[in-house]
Amino acid sequence: MAIAYHSVISFGLVAIPVSLYTATQDNDIHFNQLHKEDQSRVRYKKTCAHCGKELKSEDIIKGYEYDKDHYVVITDEEIEKIKTEKEKSIQILHFAQLNQISPVYYDKTYQAIPDKGGEKAFELLRAALMKQQKVAIGKTVLGAKDTLMAIIPRENGILISTMFYQDDIKALQRSYDVPQPTEEEMKMAEVLINSMDTPFDPSQYKDEYQERLKQLIEAKIAGKEVVAANPDESTGKVIDLMDALKASIEKQQQSKANSEAPSGKKTNKKKGA
Incomplete structure (x- = not known):
């Protein structure tokens, strides 16, 4: 490092x-810009506004514009x-x-x-x-x-x-009408939070979207068809807050029971089984 x-x-x-x-490091996939007609790489060149000459990094220095088109040159050594x-x-x-x-x-x-x-x-x-x-x-x-x-x-x-x-921080000007939760709603929210309370372990979190993006790229390279992702069940519209809280708690408790159950045994039996 x-x-x-x-x-x-x-x-x-x-x-x-x-x-x-x-x-930290940047692990994201980055795309290059290509010309739509022939898929050639789009390049950006640094040129002098006066003579039009293409410039390399060693040709570029720092300057401060103190008046229109008038600059004073400042070197790194002078700054130090x-x-x-x-x-x-x-x-x-x-x-x-x-x-x-x-x-x-x-x-x-x-x-x-x-x-x-x-x-x-x-x-x-x-x-x-x-x-x-x-x-x-x-x-x-x-x-x-x-x-x-x-x-x-x-x-x-x-x-x-x-x-x-x-x-540097923008004023947090956006506001919203603040409703007052009921005592029952607060208790249900606290139960849900406590049921999901576990120590923070960063190794448990992965960038799943980047993984799917890699799979997309590999599929395109191999000439395969791109398959749409499965819909997320959790994106349904919430109708009732209390019903949503109760359902979330039940789902969390069931998930916890399944994870704690002995290997090979299922705790959620289907109806009629």
Whole structure:
């Protein structure tokens, strides 16, 4: 796994050198754009608006438009020069409860690993945050942006998530008429939630649509006919909330009973059997 970048986590007089690794990857199937007539690949070329010459990446530099068609060139070296040592490190600003932060603020997640010599301070920070059930909120400069970060403790390490600023988040303006559930409906909903309450195990979740997409591609390559997916029984229109809750609870209880039944024995006998 390639290192995303090196940094230092700083709070008080403590400095912890760390390496950050990307914690996620893109496993989605991506399609290329083709010309409809001959199925040739559609290519996008970068060209100069002045001379029309096609450009390679090494021919391109950064520029800021300070007036119409007037630019000042800024190099990566110049950007690095104006960064202070404080801005190159991850400065912890304060600590907070994890449940105080709305998930909408989280962006990209990294795994932080201590560099040599920083292991003890790293583990002390992780263990203290875990014990207090808190996260650290910090800032650093990534590229040309002052980036907000959440330092999140886990049982086996620390995750660091970049965060959006409040100005980046759209106001949640959409609203709806809020009905008041009855006491019976609340009890039924709680029973259903409790019946489906199991520890989170990420290995249990798969991208089923991507699997069907792979099967579609393989079928097309083999010249086979594409078969429509089976309709989902759960997409029927809900008529009555209480009936739907009761049916959901019964289905969940039956599913649980079947999973707990000894192998080879069925718990749901058909009528007349």
